[in-house]
Amino acid sequence: MIAFVNGDFLPDDQASIGIGDLSVQRGYAAFDFFRIRNNRPLFLDDYLSRFFNSVATMHLQPTQSREDLKEIIYALIAQNNAETSGMRLIFTGGYSPDSYQPVKPNLIITQHLLNLPSAEKFDTGIKVITKEYQRDLPTVKSINYLMGIWLQEEISARKAEDVLYYKNGIVSEFPRANVFMVTRDNKVVTPSENVLRGITRKKLLEWMSKDFEMEERNIGIEEIKEAAEVFMTSTTKRILAISHIDDIVIGDGKAGPMTRKLSDAFVRLENQVLGLPA
């Protein structure tokens, strides 16, 4: 695939960055990731708004405007012609002379093939473990995944596929996804605080509230284990059921009726946005 680094289009396996960059030295960079279907970016303006918000909050001065980025993005999509894929945008802390103070960012854009979860995976759902942890600067999408990656070994050892963070008894999110629960009286609830504002999460809250009762509020770690259904939302997974939290079976231990309805509705929304048949 062709990547874009600071003004150059080049094959991604030949694209590099100097070792003095603040991402390599101090893990300091803002990023974002959106999905491409039929060679068209989904909800691009939402992702770009979040990206520029992350960049500003991290005190980075973007070297390209939103319109510049769009131009590069569409040029990459045309060159790579990877109909179903994802694109990652990174503004790093730059080549900092003291390896600490951010300077002029480096821009890295890459495109990747992407497979959404299979129908079987969607039906089965996944097991997750829980961990007391709060991400730093939760509304910012930074490259800091120290805890999420470090926990991978424990996740595998416990035969799970992801980890749900909570703090002081209140659930927040997965390292790379938001969490929703369906209550026994059919309310669809997601944590209101200390989470990344996921774009899939945002679209559900915006678009589904005409047909379903949607709510943002605190959710207790014990409460979520008693929910009728639990699912995660993310750019790379859309909506995916949680079958087990720690060793507790959630609902029927597979994708429940509300999870299916919302997932179907979300796919319809995507199709509508792209002008495809519902």
Next chain:
Amino acid sequence: MIAFVNGDFLPDDQASIGIGDLSVQRGYAAFDFFRIRNNRPLFLDDYLSRFFNSVATMHLQPTQSREDLKEIIYALIAQNNAETSGMRLIFTGGYSPDSYQPVKPNLIITQHLLNLPSAEKFDTGIKVITKEYQRDLPTVKSINYLMGIWLQEEISARKAEDVLYYKNGIVSEFPRANVFMVTRDNKVVTPSENVLRGITRKKLLEWMSKDFEMEERNIGIEEIKEAAEVFMTSTTKRILAISHIDDIVIGDGKAGPMTRKLSDAFVRLENQVLGLPA
């Protein structure tokens, strides 16, 4: 200066790493940093022990042994001939196919000129602010400095030079340095928990306890503001007085007598280790 990247010695301004490396993608890498005086590394074995401990805790499989690293380190020191300098070792999460699971690490070693604080700076000390925060995996030296770097703007705005972290009322450390206080009855105390095991800290505790009363224990955030003296220890600063915490003047607001004694003793220790005149 010459750097070393995965087997190659090359000028650091020409040294690069592929954009797929997990440091760039996810801020995931272990590192360490030691000082060089008279072209000789100081306390190298202590730093290498800590580095390999960080690497193992982060579930990375080092591609070089301790002896391999020493050979490269001495070769770089000979080539660069930068008598007073620092050297940084980084094992990254590698070129991860899924941009998440660590694989074979990339090794990056760089050397940098280094100036210790001036005599005037040592006398004056520095002002620091405080912030409620706890580093993830505190005993590991990872490249995750999201919070430390993000706070730089507030530190500057408040005319300070660093930030002291505390959590639930208990002091831990600075983003890149340990903290010590001298009590009014002349005990030298440093936090015992949730801190990086700094090598300067370690040397003080090991070597100074024959002449001074040294103690590791919890220190309250209010207690430290009442201390007779407060100082930081780090590889790049040795021992540096803290003159103000938030807007509280510490002791006489400059380097105190115990800070001076310990600093002199530490320089003597360095000289002794290097076989230089005391």
